[in-house]
Amino acid sequence: MKRIFLIAMLVAPLALADPTPQDVQKLMQRDFHARGQAGMDRVVQDGVQRVCTESGDQPPAGLAKSLEADQMKSIVYPSGSLMGDWKRGESIAQNGRGLQWTDKPGAPAGGSCYNCHQLSGAELSYGTIGPSLRGFGKARGNGPEVQRYVYGKIYNAKAYNACSQMPRLGYSGTLTEEQIKDLVGLLLDPGSPVNQ
Amino acid sequence: MRSKVTPGDQSPLKNRPNASPVVSGPQPVNGLAAIVLKPFAALAATWNKDGFGAKTAADALKTLGASNPVASRDVVIEAPQIAENGAVVPIEITSNVPGTTSIAVLIDKNPFPLVGKFDFMEGALPFVKLNAKVGETSEVRVVAEALGKHYVATQEIKVTIGGCGG
């Protein structure tokens, strides 16, 4: 990991006079305070965040690859089918709460999926930061390979694209294993509104 | 004092259960009664308790003697088809029906559909712009009264979720 930082420093496009991510982090450590479940540990960048900040989300290919491989190791797959209940998945996708200082610690969080993605055709209010997922399962089927990909992508999107804007919903502790399975169901179940 | 001079409190239809279902009959002029009997109109105004307490648009319209209004394109609703937030939905209403003396606004799906009734006199144009709460996707129903007859127009307003929802 240390070596990765050094390489990242060399490719950093920022001019010398500009504040570095370390400078920003130091200022934030002084200017922010813990509140509710949002502790000050969250201000400290991890390797992915640091490299992505330094490279403007465009790390060199080799570095991206090694970061992704590293992130892939974090994914914990449950045994058995990864397809949960799409109905519960839909309400998780609608819910935009979780991990904020205003959210009750321990209360079930949402995936905020509709904030960035189109899913069910019935929901007009969807975001476009991520790609549309309309008909996702219809186009790809719902075999074990696809299930594994979707589960992994939701669990840790950075394992597939180091500087993805998508949160690492499993890795960050936002969603439980069960909830991620329900979202897999929402995307892949032929009965899900996503695939109508 | 309030109940005695409140035409809206006592629906004329209650006294006339067999009133014509097609076009409702002439109504007492609320404003006039209020002015004559109450010098401080704003401080002791009429308020249609039954109408505002009604849980369906049909029941509310009954209290206005407007059970079967005639559809009219002269009642014009200017409102967005989609509202980003149901807490504030702007609705602009104009009645081009000659002789309009009042406009009632109802949101069908609200727990209490009737949100307002406006009586116009002395040169006020039959026009109002207001902000209403619309709890869920619903029809907006506007009923204008002119020369004792009632005219209606409706428009659907879809209520969506805006922002991060967190």
Next chain:
Amino acid sequence: MAGPMKMRATLSGGVTDVRVLMTHPMETGQRKDPDGKLVPLHFIQNVTLKVNGKTVVESQISQGISRNPVFTFRIKGGAKGDRIEVSWIDNHGETNQTETAVA
């Protein structure tokens, strides 16, 4: 004490446009406060518009009107300097009023 009101009345093309803002919570009686207690029903019931002392619009409204109500009314004719008054009364008997001259 009731919060502020603000009004403007402008004459243009032979029509006076009156826009009035009122400070009021317009509570539905169904909302819960942060402690989970129901906030009691509290809303304006009547809004009256007068021109030079004569009532021209009598409004009856419900809790279905948005918080901090805004109304626009129109009066045919009128002249600059006409006195426009708007008053309201709510279900607690609280009242407020404001006046302005047509500009």
Next chain:
Amino acid sequence: MKKLFGFCVLLGGAFCASLPAQDAKKEIQRYREMVAEGSPAELFEVEGEALWKKPQGPHKVSLEKCDLSLGAGVVKGAYARLPRYFKDADRVMDLETRLLHCMGTLQGRKREEAAARVFGSADRPSEMESLSAYIAAQSRGMKMAPGLSHPKEKEAYAMGRAVYFHRAGAWDFSCASCHGEEGKRIRMQDLPVLYKPEHARPVVSTWPAYRVSTSQFITLQWRMNNCYQQMRMPEPDFGSDTTVALILFLTATGKGEPYRGPGTKR
């Protein structure tokens, strides 16, 4: 759909279209315009003016002598010049930070007391919110021109830009995660790309603003705070260098636009 068609006949065909996505966007735009026409923001200006003139604190004086960068007591045009470096405090300050400063220096109020309730509620707006509405409104028509020449202003601008692109927190977000690419939106909300002048101009010229979804008047400090909440970060201190730097960066990016707020937001 059948129902909708019925109403089409009634309304002379004006609303006959169903609602494909592109129309949905247009309708939302219309919704925003109609809401903005009747904004209660002005009610907060009235309240704010009264607060500006109200004697408060141990010194029992009003804020009327507060120097908002154009000299003691000059309100007209002051907001459009902020954030800016203030020599007496030796730091860059935005409007709210400056007001807090004046509450201390003029009114003799302790920071803990004055800053205890900077973000209000619909039921009880904060002093800071009403004051911001009043002071910002006195800059209507003036071009946004924050301070960018003093070394500390330059330093804050550079820091603000770095903060904008800095990824951290439980969800790995920077400001640019949402406000980073053109044509994107969250739910129905279009996302301005705030490091681009053409996007920043209409934004900085309409804050602070009344928010219809919560019936609250909201300030830029609140906006920064709320963004960090949604970014799953800890809470930034009110008026901290981080927030002021970010506000300076955004305002400077949108500079030159005539101020036309306080605005109305979703």
